[in-house]
Amino acid sequence: MANGSRQAAWEFFGSELKRRREDAGFTQVELGARVFVSGGYIGQFEQAIRKPQLDVAQRIDALLRSDGFFERMWHKLIDDKRYAGYFAAVVELERTATKIAEFAPALVPGLLQTAGYARAVTLAANPFATDEYVEEKVAARLERAHVLADATRPLYWAVLHENVLRIPVGGAATMSGQLGHLAGVVRERKAAVQVIPYSAGAHALMTGDLRLMEFEDAPPTAYTETSFSGTLVDDPAVVKRAQHTYDLLRAVALSPEASLALIEAAAEDFRRCAPMT
Incomplete structure (x- = not known):
């Protein structure tokens, strides 16, 4: 679905929510209290600024007796089968974020991956998958x-642990290409990247994959992920703690200039190890 069509569909979602809420005699605050979000969030849903999580859509359906309408709309608009169910909402939010900040302890973040690197990661997680799936x-x-x-x-900012530069995902040639691409993104000023060196010690063990997103007209979110699940939260207290953790990670990372030098040196090391073609 094209972005314009998707936005129009979310606007329809919002207008239907407003109509059914008013028909049921609820204010935004009253509906929000009953589905465990703020009245302001209900207003943002109705204006197509914020997209609800699945459990919120389900609770709205139950309260407004809408026969699963909002859950079905959620699945149609967010539940992209190309992504794990817990990640589909994150992809939707990426399209409207004004700032994305990530910490990656082991793998290059998805937004920075090359085709060869992404293919190697996919095959590692799905060794018996068909070529079409991969x-x-x-x-x-x-x-x-x-x-x-x-x-x-x-605005995109990534903090990577040095592991990301050293683990030979897909082999030397793939890593050389991936790190070269990463350096190119930095040099083109499309992203700011810092590396936490091994010498930083325990700081890199404070969290797993972490992503923070900010928006023009909606509250910030934090997203954490393991190998099998992910958690997207917008509770202000939790997001504030996640932002504090990210600040600590960034504080022990190398400067952007030193990080770029390390990335390019690692790329050259892999290039020298790659088989001649």
Whole structure:
């Protein structure tokens, strides 16, 4: 679904929510209290600024007796089968974020991956997958990266542990290409990247994958992920703690200039190890 069509559909979602809420005699505050979000969030849903999580859509359906309408709309608009169910909402939010900040302890973040690297990661997690499945996942990941190429791209900041530069995902040639791409993104000023060196010690063990997103007209979110699940939260207290953790990680990272030098040195090391073609 094109972005314009998707936005129009979310506007329809919002207008239907407003109509059914008013028909049921609820204010935004009253409905929010009954589905465990603020009245302000209900207003943002109705204006198509914020997209509800699935459990909120389900609670709205139950309260307004809408026969699963809002859950079905959620699945139609967010539940992209190319992504794990817990990640589909994150992809939707990427399209409207004004700032994205990530910490990656082991793998290059998806928005910065090359096709070869994404393919190696997908195969590692799905060793018996068909070629069609693998290529679908790779294409979806590369499509996400378009947000960094758009004129209205978000401010993007990534903090990587040195593991990311050293683990030979896909082999030496793939890593050389991936790290070269990463350096190119930095040199083109499409992203700010810092590396936490091994010498930083325990700081890199404070959290797993972490992503923070900010928006023009909606509260910030934090997203954490393990190998099998992810958690998207917008509770202000939790997001504030996540932001504090990110600040600590960034404080022990190398400067952007030193990080770029380390990335390019690692790329050269892999290039020398790659087999001649």
